[in-house]
Structure formats: structure tokens, C-alpha cells
Amino acid sequence: MMTKARARGLIMLAGAGLLAGGCVTFRVENAPAGDAVFAGCAAYKPAYQVTDDFMRTFNSKDATAWGSTFLFPSVRLASNKLTVINSAKDLESSFDRLGAQGWDHSAWSMRKVVQCGPTKAHMLTTFVRYRKDGTVISQFDSLYIVELRDGRWGLSARSSFAP
């Protein structure tokens, strides 16, 4: 039977070992950073779902699929220009424009809900553009407005700091 003193000694030894450079690996669920206060808000999960679908369909380079994540009219504010997108057809030119820069796909590097209600969320994001070989082309902050309209959650507006 282990005495209290021996147990204490083992704990101290383990602690010293860890401090001396040992590492413990944990497996944890991905959690959005810093917006847990909104986890109970109705628009919170839809905001993540819509932006997941947005990125997945964007990377598929299928304007119709990508357009299904929008609420039309949708607004894009980027490059010091305001564009009103009225249908999926208006999205088609995006892929050629980005392709000319060597773009292959994009990914979120950060998403955070900052304001949230029953039918709307304001989400801050950072997205990264990649080449086919996985190297980074560019990275920009942006803002997404996700709303519930006519029974469907979608993207009403986005504003980025892309030049």
C-alpha cells in the first residue's frame, strides 16, 4: 500500500519531470475562440454552418452551389468598392479573377461571432488564400453578416480588407 508521503513524492517527481521539459498531449474539441458567450444564441451555430458551406462551395468553384449560401441581394464591400450581388450568375467571374492570381482554394484561419440575435449574427473572420501547392498567397480580415430570411440562413453581406 502506498503511503501518503510516497504518493506525494511521486506527484512531486512527476511535476518536476513535466517542468523539466516533459509534455502531455490532449485531444480536445475544436472550439471557436472568444465567442462562447453567444453559444446559446439562435444565430450562433447557423453563422458557423453558413460560413462553412460558403467556404466549401467557394472552393468547389461552382457558382450555383456557392450562391446557395447567399441571401440575394447580397452585398460585398472590398477593394474600396460596393458590389450588390443579385444572383449566382454574378459570382461566376470571381473564380477567373482569383485564378489569375494563382489561387486554388481558401480557408478560414479565424472566425468569431461578435453580435448575435434570433435571426442575425455578425461574425469577424480571417481568411487565407492558398496556391495549389498549399503555399499562402494572402490573408485578410473580413466581416460576415448571416441572417435568417424566408426560413433559410444565408449570407446578407460581407466586408473585407482585401485590396
Add this chain to the structure above:
Amino acid sequence: MGPFRTIEFCPLKLAVISGCFLLAAGCAAKADDFASCAAKSHAFEVTDQFLEAFNRKDMGALEKTFHFPHIRIASYPLQVLTGPGQQDDVFGSLASEGWARSEWADRKIVQCSATKAHMVATFERLHPDGSVYARYDGLYIVELRDGFWGITARSTFAP
């Protein structure tokens, strides 16, 4: 991205990083408030002008704080105002609530650059006796365009 990720817990590294973090905490706090970002002071100035004009019920002055096209996301579909004089009768609607004026309860820059700021805000509506009867969150996009700083888009949680 899968539903799980792995993290490594290294106490010694953690202690060193924590120490560095504590030493840098003052600087980090300053960096987070975008103090050196060009658009920050303009965003506060424009939204001050916006609310002053709003409280004077001066639609002309209010619209001078806008870029056109100007986007208002409150009801569906979103409104695209292409020029002055296209807004709903907002003051008539507010009068029916017993509104006298509005105030910012909070404003914070959350993303910022040399020519654009994203500001999250909370505004309050007050009765003539100064009592607050409603409080809503809102988002304001302020940009430098055509040589002036103005509000390009706003999205609020007001009904």
C-alpha cells in the same frame, strides 16, 4: 477541419510563455484597441456626427455622414440607398415609441485599416425624461472613399 484537434501541454514552455505574456500585457492591450490604426478616430468622429444629426432629426446632415450607395441591413430585403432622400420615415416611427433621442452606450473597433473600420456598437433610445426604453446592438462600416470618411453600411438588431 475535423471536430477534434490535439494540443500539447508543456509546463516549462507554458511558464516561459506566461511570463513573456505578462511582461507584454500592457503592449498587447494597447494593440488590441487599434490605437495606431488610421481609421479608428474617423470611425468615432463619423458615428458621433451620425448620432448628433439623428438626434436633431436633421436628415440632410444625417445623410452627409453616408457614402452612397449606402446599405442598411435591418429589415428584409436589405436596403440599398443610392442617394439622399430615400430613407423610411424613421423619425415618425420613433415618435410613436415616445423617442426623444439616442445615445451610444458602447462603441468598439473590431477590424481596422488605413481606409476602413468595422465598428460594433450598442445604442440606447431614450424618452424625453431621459429614461432608457430600448437598447440594441449595431454594426457600422466606415470608409474613406471619394475623399471623405462616411458610413457605407450599417446593420442593427433593432426590430
